[in-house]
Amino acid sequence: MEAWLKALFFPGFLFLLVVFLMIFYFERKILADVHLRTGPYYVGKWGILQTTADVFKLLQKEFIIQRRANKLLFSLIPFVAFLLVVALIAFIPFSENLWVVSTSFDLLIILALVTGMPPVFFYAGWASKSKYSFIGGLRVVNQMISGEIPLWLSALSVAVFFGTLNNLEIVKESSFLSFLVLLPAFLIFITSTLIVTDRPPFDIPEAEQEVVYGFLTEFGGFNYAILVLSKLVELFALYCVAVILFLGGFKGPVLPGIVWFFIKIAFLYLFTFVVRASTPRIRMDQLLRFCWKVLTPLALLNLAFVILIKMFLF
Amino acid sequence: MEIKEALMVPFEATKKVIRVTKALFAPKATEVWWDKGVKRELHYRGKHIIKAELCIGCSMCARACPVNCIEMVPTGVKKPRAVPKVRGNECIFCGLCEDACPTKPEKAIKLTDNYSMIVEPGTWDNLYQFVFEPEGLEEAIEKAKKMEEMIEKKKREALKKKQLEDKKGEEK
Amino acid sequence: MGSSIATAGYTFVVEETKEVVGEDLGLLQEKLLQLNWGVQHPASGPMRLKVWVDGDEVVKVDPDIGYVLRLLEKLVEYRTWINAIVNVERACFMDDFGTMTGYSIAAEKIAGVEVPKKADYVRTILCEGGRIVSHLIGLGSFVGVMGVHTPMQWALIAREKFLDAFETFSGQRIATSSIVPGGVRYEPTGKFIEKMVVAVDYLEKEFIPRYEEVFVDNPTLKIRSVGVGKVSKEKAIEIGLAGPALRASGVASDIRKDYPYAAYGELDFKVITKEEGDSYARYLVIWEELKESAKIIRQAIEGLPEGDYRTKFPIKVPQGEAYVNVEWARGCFGFHLVSEGGTGPYRLKMRAPSFANLWAMPEIMKNVKLADVPVIFASLYMCHGDIDR
Numbered sequence: 001m002e003a004w005l006k007a008l009f010f011p012g013f014l015f016l017l018v019v020f021l022m023i024f025y026f027e028r029k030i031l032a033d034v035h036l037r038t039g040p041y042y043v044g045k046w047g048i049l050q051t052t053a054d055v056f057k058l059l060q061k062e063f064i065i066q067r068r069a070n071k072l073l074f075s076l077i078p079f080v081a082f083l084l085v086v087a088l089i090a091f092i093p094f095s096e097n098l099w100v101v102s103t104s105f106d107l108l109i110i111l112a113l114v115t116g117m118p119p120v121f122f123y124a125g126w127a128s129k130s131k132y133s134f135i136g137g138l139r140v141v142n143q144m145i146s147g148e149i150p151l152w153l154s155a156l157s158v159a160v161f162f163g164t165l166n167n168l169e170i171v172k173e174s175s176f177l178s179f180l181v182l183l184p185a186f187l188i189f190i191t192s193t194l195i196v197t198d199r200p201p202f203d204i205p206e207a208e209q210e211v212v213y214g215f216l217t218e219f220g221g222f223n224y225a226i227l228v229l230s231k232l233v234e235l236f237a238l239y240c241v242a243v244i245l246f247l248g249g250f251k252g253p254v255l256p257g258i259v260w261f262f263i264k265i266a267f268l269y270l271f272t273f274v275v276r277a278s279t280p281r282i283r284m285d286q287l288l289r290f291c292w293k294v295l296t297p298l299a300l301l302n303l304a305f306v307i308l309i310k311m312f313l314f
Numbered sequence: 315m316e317i318k319e320a321l322m323v324p325f326e327a328t329k330k331v332i333r334v335t336k337a338l339f340a341p342k343a344t345e346v347w348w349d350k351g352v353k354r355e356l357h358y359r360g361k362h363i364i365k366a367e368l369c370i371g372c373s374m375c376a377r378a379c380p381v382n383c384i385e386m387v388p389t390g391v392k393k394p395r396a397v398p399k400v401r402g403n404e405c406i407f408c409g410l411c412e413d414a415c416p417t418k419p420e421k422a423i424k425l426t427d428n429y430s431m432i433v434e435p436g437t438w439d440n441l442y443q444f445v446f447e448p449e450g451l452e453e454a455i456e457k458a459k460k461m462e463e464m465i466e467k468k469k470r471e472a473l474k475k476k477q478l479e480d481k482k483g484e485e486k
Numbered sequence: 487m488g489s490s491i492a493t494a495g496y497t498f499v500v501e502e503t504k505e506v507v508g509e510d511l512g513l514l515q516e517k518l519l520q521l522n523w524g525v526q527h528p529a530s531g532p533m534r535l536k537v538w539v540d541g542d543e544v545v546k547v548d549p550d551i552g553y554v555l556r557l558l559e560k561l562v563e564y565r566t567w568i569n570a571i572v573n574v575e576r577a578c579f580m581d582d583f584g585t586m587t588g589y590s591i592a593a594e595k596i597a598g599v600e601v602p603k604k605a606d607y608v609r610t611i612l613c614e615g616g617r618i619v620s621h622l623i624g625l626g627s628f629v630g631v632m633g634v635h636t637p638m639q640w641a642l643i644a645r646e647k648f649l650d651a652f653e654t655f656s657g658q659r660i661a662t663s664s665i666v667p668g669g670v671r672y673e674p675t676g677k678f679i680e681k682m683v684v685a686v687d688y689l690e691k692e693f694i695p696r697y698e699e700v701f702v703d704n705p706t707l708k709i710r711s712v713g714v715g716k717v718s719k720e721k722a723i724e725i726g727l728a729g730p731a732l733r734a735s736g737v738a739s740d741i742r743k744d745y746p747y748a749a750y751g752e753l754d755f756k757v758i759t760k761e762e763g764d765s766y767a768r769y770l771v772i773w774e775e776l777k778e779s780a781k782i783i784r785q786a787i788e789g790l791p792e793g794d795y796r797t798k799f800p801i802k803v804p805q806g807e808a809y810v811n812v813e814w815a816r817g818c819f820g821f822h823l824v825s826e827g828g829t830g831p832y833r834l835k836m837r838a839p840s841f842a843n844l845w846a847m848p849e850i851m852k853n854v855k856l857a858d859v860p861v862i863f864a865s866l867y868m869c870h871g872d873i874d875r
Contacts, residue, residue: 034337035639038344131521135856200633201706209529209631209860271331278334279327280632280706283857284542326705333699334636340696343643357672359657380569408572408663413671425657 024051034277061221073127078226088237095257106167118144125215136214140205146291147195153299154188157306171249186246197235201279358427362446366454368422371395378414391458400446555874578869581616584814586665592823593667595808605669610749620815631860644693647685669796711765715862725846728839729817735763741813765865840872
């Protein structure tokens, strides 16, 4: 397959849309299972088309911009956010030859793009010119910056261990031993992923009961769909990175590589949904304390530990 | 909070997460009823049924109604003088009219287990015309008219008899 | 007209309305930001809280109510003695049996009607059923404001069983209007008792263990709610808290124990109190009262006597007045009923526990974070229908 075809279809836009719909569907279905409900049921077989119907409803909606809002920024932000996160997917190898781009700085580029997200979300809140959006924007910057440092540090420990930043090489060199050595880094990475993409229990910027919907409050229809899509894709990309760095990517017996990749991703998503069903949201000051006093020192210690192992064992 | 407790928080939280996963395998509580329909309990308080032939026109139900949604419609005959008509969109289905009805053994106004009341489209005009009419009103009126005629006939006959007797008495 | 109000000694403070025009809203210039936490807000319900925040700290809270005012007290004056219950029960639908019982006892006191014992027991069963239904929603909504909706869904499943029992008894699931002056409206059939036992069984054997191992003693829940909105014993009495919120501060006030009504005098139960007085203690009080209510229902079903379930209530009631307190799900609910010898009440005043809790809230919400506002609001366990009436 040629690169532009890949970018358009398989690990590209169309694929992302399908993934977005499926993840949304499974989130609802699994949450419903934990709640002892049935979940989506009537649209399509097992309600599988329910999320598609919801998204098409969103696309039909009126395009509303608040009177005081900064009109250019307000309508531009969703697309900027979407482009930023879609670029992440290009660097992810789903199987041995299914990737759009592969450079020697894959990991660095991905992390740099993730770091680019907070200003975008802050501007989304600021451009809305509404009180709750503004508070949500401030919270998102606070939270993401404090979450990104452990994310970087834990991802760097992998780079140190394997001695490369190329995703494909990392996957090729990974083994069970490397998984064991990098287990603490994995836990830190997953926790900070939840913080950076504000999933529950760290969904403070869009805490419904406190600040309505945070920076998403004033968005509606197509803009809203694209913003939510970009947030979901960010989480998806970071989970892909987690699978590549720690769980051995597409490696696995019998089944083809892409299937193994998605099995691992599904496991991580199941964990996310179950956490959402059982853990109440924590407060902003508690989160900051947790990030700076617990997570960042632990990530630093972990980096030192990996360096020591690299020095003496390999 | 002590440091020891704070350190235990992630472990405790993980424990709770694992426990909540148990619910994934528990049986579901949802009953999918939309296609099947549900049988309601014996005296479910749903749509009214008003039997005109049993009604005696005492208007106790209209007086007992807390929202004044029962209107007594005059029939033009003596018994029943008027029958109730329930405005469905104002009714709160409290069932107090049923309690107040004095007819025995069967009540003339009753709440049935018919719970599906759909007015489409739900505009004010449509809702205003959403009324529970008395059943068999015309038959009851005809019956009552016949009864009245019979009674009148009997009365006339009785009167004639009386007059005849009077005449006879006068003649004597 | 304005001058007459001024001469009567009332002053009205009109809020300054400042129209913001132009490009900038001025968000960054203002030090204190007034948030309208309410009316159109996911967690507020039909009321408005004006919350002034300084950064993330709450400076002042001012409740603004009246969005669901239905004039229930006034409407009762246009009803007869019997059908006034449909207004009384609409004070709050979460637990409608408590309010109906209170009104009925007040009306019976004026009329001098003695209620049969069976009616008393059925009232007790229904009141406790209503309390369980209300507490289940309370538990669900307390954890719900922290973004977890699992407890609410589990609670609704357990609640459904009780609603089934109520439907078997009265023919409606929520607006039952089943308790009238002079007894209860329907015969407690065997099927009703059976359904009630099924519901209590489900609550005790399925819901409580499942809930207890996840959401009681949950570490994240504790982080959020322990020490938040703390009220000491003296302060709780001073600001007039009611119900579970009062008992969580260590005051063992329960009308069921202090002034027994219905069949509570003959049943064995204990009043749950906690000493901490914070949000988590209030949550635990609700949780433990749930278990206690299930026990009361079992006792009342065992001791259900034979006999009539309703006596005749006179159409015209002699002059007089009565004040009756009942322990409603959300606290002590008072009924001041006045009769002028007519076919209906002359005046009814309802003393609502949620209203008392609401006006104690600004005192409690001092120097808390913005994220604590919904937590304290939900822990005080208020019902909007009850606040406005």
